[in-house]
Ligand SMILES: Nc1ncnc2c1ncn2[C@@H]1O[C@H](COP(=O)(O)OP(=O)(O)OP(=O)(O)O)[C@@H](O)[C@H]1O
């Protein structure tokens with residue numbers, strides 16, 4: 275991989291962009307005063323518009339394209355800085371964990387919809403399946419919790435395979451309707467199911483790894499740390515793994531196959547592509563990621579209830595994908611930060627947040643249909659020259 | 661669906677079609693078509709609009725099922741085979757209305773045609789990245805060399821999206837996509853549609869160049885421009901209302917009164 279970065283591209287624009295965005299985010303998370311928040315958001319929007327006007331975003335894009343590995347690493351550092359700044363703040367850390375895990379879930383959706391073109395309007399249900407798996411297994415079994423994460427992912431994939439037949443057999447909008455029906459059924463099923471706690475839901479025991487309980491605050495070198503720091507670290511690791519997975523999928527024949535079948539199933543058939551195999555692969559892999567994210571999210575939150583996994587929440591996941599730029603993992607990151615954090619900080623719009631999402635998505639579809647960060651053409655190994 | 665070898669030993673003929681029929685409601689798009697193709701031959705398939713040429717390709721490649729009749733390819737029965745199995749058996753095609761994936765790069769589109777020669781295992785693709793890289797680099801050289809034949813300037817733009825290319829380049833890339841897997845039989849459905857005379861002539865020369873390299877490549881070409889048909893085909897078949905009305909070298913079918921009538925619309 276080292277040779278891949280032989281290009282002359284500079285990391286500087288990318289580093290600057292990440293640093294500024296992180297600084298902005300930290301200030302936004304710190305500020306409580308509503309007027310200040312509104313001004314800050316307006317300032318942020320204006321700053322991006324100005325940067326765009328002066329053409330400062332182009333070098334940033336180039337920098338990300340050419341010095342990818344360095345900037346990926348720097349982005350992880352930026353996330354660590356945010357956590358360090360708020361090391362004692364339960365509320366902010368919970369919010370950050372939520373962002374990280376929503377990114378993982380949306381990355382899963384991205385494999386399904388972004389690459390294979392399989393619509394899934396039950397993303398929140400599969401997220402919920404993970405969370406319920408955590409609740410049940412942590413309560414009744416002694417399965418190590420890292421393994422529970424995997425099982426949660428597998429459960430989401432398994433239960434999701436109930437949908438495979440209809441999704442494969444019905445095309446386009448019908449497949450979408452099937453997943454919507456599943457999302458509605460799922461919530462109703464949970465509400466009437468007493469074993470799973472009915473409408474009240476279940477407690478989820480907190481995570482424990484090698485005897486280390488994630489429910490305790492702790493100290494390092496005399497600095498008090500919120501217990502959420504542990505969850506943050508695990509979430510970040512899972513996000514990095516998911517990101518690498520999605521990127522490798524995209525930059526391989528697998529990604530090419532998924533694109534080919536999304537764009538023209540008939541032509542793909544004529545060149546030997548097994549449509550069923552690849553749709554199933556994409557759907558299961560996507561659900562696996564969504565399930566893992568949900569499992570950890572259940573443990574982070576400490577309880578699960580049907581109301582957290584509604585059709586509306588599924589729509590949020592889809593809108594993140596549309597907003598960020600279908601098929602672009604970085605787009606997913608940016609869009610999730612916006613969609614999760616802004617309504618949380620702006621209490622005035624909390625009630626109207628679905629309205630906000632709808633307006634955002636419509637604006638994006640109208641004015642920038644490829645999303646905030648459009649997906650670039652596939653480079654299997656960036657910087658590779660024949 | 662797997663292909664079952666038949667009892668009949670290897671004949672010199674690559675393709676053997678008997679009584680092939682396909683109806684759409686009341687329309688008989690293919691009417692008891694018989695066709696025999698020898699290895700290395702270039703067959704011109706001509707006929708007025710709606711005479712069943714594209715339908716023949718669609719049935720042959722498994723997109724449409726035949727109502728009756730049989731298709732044998734290299735001694736193997738493929739009448740009921742899936743498009744995938746037929747591609748794996750060695751038949752590749754282009755489409756009358758270009759069917760490239762516009763947002764994808766030139767390289768990606770050509771690799772779609774290379775499916776059977778690429779390692780499709782998940783583990784290989786996602787985990788063994790060094791091995792994948794080697795396969796990628798080798799495939800890139802092959803694709804680039806092929807594009808070099810048809811359109812040298814394009815060979816330096818392999819990672820540009822198709823959407824930015826003019827129709828002529830798209831047609832060439834579509835032929836590259838069909839050729840990259842080194843098929844035994846190539847089906848070209850009006851490859852020069854929308855091209856000028858000079859461009860068409862150049863395209864045909866390029867196709868002949870590639871045929872020199874791929875020994876034994878057999879081609880069926882649908883084409884409206886008779887100059888092209890005359891120059892590159894060994895033999896022609898003329899369809900009208902799904903029925904074969906004439907067969908022979910170009911001079912013969914051109915002299916055939918039935919053919920002239922069909923083209924003039926006389927009945
Ligand atoms: N999918 C389909 N459904 C219904 N009718 C069809 C279908 N495909 C072809 N046909 C009919 O079959 C007949 C043959 O069509 P086909 O496309 O094979 O003609 P063609 O020889 O390729 O004509 P052209 O030169 O215009 O491309 C036409 O009458 C057409 O309307």
Ligand SMILES: [Mg+2]
Pocket residue numbers: 713714715756
């Ligand atoms: Mg046709």
